[in-house]
Amino acid sequence: MKHTESAENYLKTIWDLETGHGRATTSEIARRLAVAPASATGMVKRLSGLGLLDHTPYRGVTLTEDGRRTALRVVRRHRLIESFLVRIMDVPRDRVHDEAERWEHVLSEDMEDRIDQLLGHPDRDPHGSPIPARDTASSPAPEEPS
Structure with missing residues (x-):
């Protein structure tokens, strides 16, 4: 939903x-x-x-x-977007959070999967926070949201 x-x-x-x-x-x-x-x-x-x-x-x-599953899906999208912006778009780390805040609500599952694949399935975002697994139901609670 x-x-x-x-x-x-x-x-x-x-x-x-x-x-x-x-x-x-x-x-x-x-x-x-x-x-x-x-x-x-x-x-x-x-x-x-x-x-x-x-x-x-x-x-x-x-x-x-x-x-919890819904929250972790949002956290996952946010952290993948931050990683994409830093690694692919060369956006400075101090500018990615606000942009990811906007994108996290509109990114489709297909684009989320493509970004994850493009980045080589990262396990941490540019700030060092863990990126929840796709199957968030079995993910441990990450340390902190970005």
């Missing part, structure tokens, strides 16, 4: 917070995404309703297995 850019950004942010802290709070999600706490609460409820999050009020948010 294809999710909105906003939903993907929330899932990726929650994945990042979970990786570092075990749980994400709506206030921390709001801070990271620069949105109002009420907006974060609304999206958390929506994503919970879609089965992508488990949310216990005042205790935090965790990704479900489906939510």
Whole structure:
């Protein structure tokens, strides 16, 4: 199922917070995404309703297995795009993150696979962060999102 850019950004942010802290709070999600706490609460409820999050009020948010798979797909695309921009397009490393933020939501699976193949199936992005495997359901949680 294809999710909105906003939903993907929330899932990726929650994945990042979970990786570092075990749980994400709506206030921390709001801070990271620069949105109002009420907006974060609304999206958390929506994503919970879609089965992508488990949310216990005042205790935090965790990704479900489906939510984790979706977040890791976004992280994978982001890191492959950063690698492509640095290695093929010769874009300086300090400029690739913002560009990858835009591309990660529109890149098709076919183009993702072609970039992965073109780059020789890299396991790390230009910043040294691990690129999740294509089969994200069995991937270990990478260290940090880019």
